[in-house]
Amino acid sequence: MATDNGWPKAQLGMLLTVGVYFAINGVALAAIYGSMISLLNTSLINRSTNKQRRQLGISAGASVSMVVVSVVMRMAMLVALTLFGLLILKLSPEALIIGLVLGQVGFLIDKVINK
DSSP: OOSTTSOOHHHHHHHHHHHHHHHHTTOHHHHHHHHHHHHHHHHHHHHHHHHHHHOTTSOHHHHHHHHHHHHHHHHHHHHHHHHIIIIISOOOHHHHHHHHHHHHHHHHHHHHHTO
């Protein structure tokens, strides 16, 4: 994922902390659901990045279109899964959003650390 050995250490550490904190407050499922959305988003980012690296001979226009498709797909997935958790599963909004946001912050920290 975001580290050299394949494990996003900062992201997983933050998600574990969020899960434990919200487990104490009784809404661990919502935090874990938000964390899983964050990890899925991370895996899609890495998949897109690896796909771009494998196709070095493509034109700039094709490369831009691949990036646009990746961003649209990830944002649609993020919105759909978040709304599903909030509206259908009736999960705690605070725990879900905090799990999701801190997971993304952990992903960014991993990227900065491993540059």
